[in-house]
Amino acid sequence: MKFIKKSLAALLIVSTTHVGFIQTAQATMIGTEEVARVAQDEARRTGDEARARLQDLFTRADVQARLQDLGVEAADARDRVAALTDEDATRLAEQIDKAPAGGIIGAILLVFFVLLFTDILGFTKVFPFTRSIR
Amino acid sequence: MVLGRIGLTVTPEQLASQVFLPGRQGSLQIEMLSGARRNAALAIEIPSTLEALMRETAAGHPVVVLLNLGLSWAPSWHYAVVIGYDLDEEVFLLRSGPMKRQALPFRTFELTWNRAGRWAFVALPAGQLAVTVDEGGTTHALVAFEKAAAPEYAAMAYRSALVRWPGSLTLQMGLGNSLYRLRDLHGAEKAFRMAAHSHDAAVAWNNLANVLLELGHPDEASRAAEKAVSLGGPTERAARETLGRLRARQ
Numbered sequence: 001m002k003f004i005k006k007s008l009a010a011l012l013i014v015s016t017t018h019v020g021f022i023q024t025a026q027a028t029m030i031g032t033e034e035v036a037r038v039a040q041d042e043a044r045r046t047g048d049e050a051r052a053r054l055q056d057l058f059t060r061a062d063v064q065a066r067l068q069d070l071g072v073e074a075a076d077a078r079d080r081v082a083a084l085t086d087e088d089a090t091r092l093a094e095q096i097d098k099a100p101a102g103g104i105i106g107a108i109l110l111v112f113f114v115l116l117f118t119d120i121l122g123f124t125k126v127f128p129f130t131r132s133i134r
Numbered sequence: 135m136v137l138g139r140i141g142l143t144v145t146p147e148q149l150a151s152q153v154f155l156p157g158r159q160g161s162l163q164i165e166m167l168s169g170a171r172r173n174a175a176l177a178i179e180i181p182s183t184l185e186a187l188m189r190e191t192a193a194g195h196p197v198v199v200l201l202n203l204g205l206s207w208a209p210s211w212h213y214a215v216v217i218g219y220d221l222d223e224e225v226f227l228l229r230s231g232p233m234k235r236q237a238l239p240f241r242t243f244e245l246t247w248n249r250a251g252r253w254a255f256v257a258l259p260a261g262q263l264a265v266t267v268d269e270g271g272t273t274h275a276l277v278a279f280e281k282a283a284a285p286e287y288a289a290m291a292y293r294s295a296l297v298r299w300p301g302s303l304t305l306q307m308g309l310g311n312s313l314y315r316l317r318d319l320h321g322a323e324k325a326f327r328m329a330a331h332s333h334d335a336a337v338a339w340n341n342l343a344n345v346l347l348e349l350g351h352p353d354e355a356s357r358a359a360e361k362a363v364s365l366g367g368p369t370e371r372a373a374r375e376t377l378g379r380l381r382a383r384q
Contacts, residue, residue: 028373028379029314029340029344030340030341030369030372032277032308032311035308036277038337038368039303
């Protein structure tokens with residue numbers, strides 16, 4: 001028992017000093033995530049632009065009429081767009097650009113799909129939507 | 135399942151305890167990705183198109199998909215692995231739960247996949263890359279992989295990505311950082327030096343300075359740190375810290 005205690009203590013000393021060393025050595029190393037973040041500043045700007053385009057979309061009369069048919073508050077939809085990640089916003093804006101004239105409605109339905117899905121998973125709670133969609 | 139196919143051994147029970155959240159009926163998508171990464175499989179989300187899915191399958195990459203077998207308002211979520219397709223029969227071949235081989239007609243597959251947001255990812259051994267994913271998506275997956283997997287696998291994965299995108303600063307830095315974590319200081323030095331010279335980026339000069347110091351070249355380390363500080367940018371504080379530490383030693 002004493003031996004186990006001793007060797008455990010020795011092991012702990014070795015491992016904690018080792019951790020300490022790596023931490024001081026790493027204190028000023030810049031991690032890859034940080035590098036990627038700096039590179040993504042560019043992406044963030046395009047994300048903001050995409051979000052602005054989507055927001056404009058929700059103010060269009062025909063889109064608002066369609067939203068009303070679905071029983072969805074346009075304000076809720078706009079909140080949701082604001083919460084989209086840069087990547088998602090860019091992707092969605094691209095999809096709308098690529099879509100044929102009538103495809104905007106399809107893209108909007110996609111937004112609702114994301115809503116439905118994240119709500120079901122418990123990430124969000126925007127939920128007058130599910131019933132409306134039904 | 136997927137991990138077994140690419141030569142990694144994890145029992146379903148081990149995996150279930152890592153990705154299955156008992157509070158919810160099933161595993162979250164993010165948990166699926168990080169579960170694969172923790173088990174040394176490089177998980178990369180692929181584009182939401184049938185074409186991408188088929189190209190990955192044709193390349194021999196198993197694709198994990200999320201399907202909604204129910205209806206949009208009464209969903210029944212289900213993960214399956216696409217292992218092949220048959221154009222004559224117009225079916226996808228799936229490994230689906232306990233079923234070793236399930237043939238799902240294209241149309242049924244697409245409907246159930248649509249209803250689940252057309253989400254799919256490939257799980258690959260380090261060193262292979264998805265054939266349908268661009269530089270941004272791959273880099274994103276690799277940075278997440280570096281955080282979850284052992285550094286030797288991360289280094290391997292970064293190396294293979296650098297073959298395809300040799301000019302990427304993030305990938306070069308990722309390789310350097312992985313080698314540094316492996317304590318391969320000479321390898322890390324080479325990677326950071328390359329990043330520093332090809333991009334003249336502060337992050338690269340800063341990390342190079344740290345490695346040079348550990349390798350016992352304080353003078354060159356100081357020059358690199360000065361360079362990092364002079365370039366400024368969002369990482370200037372870290373660079374100043376490096377330089378301060380170097381000067382304190384002299």
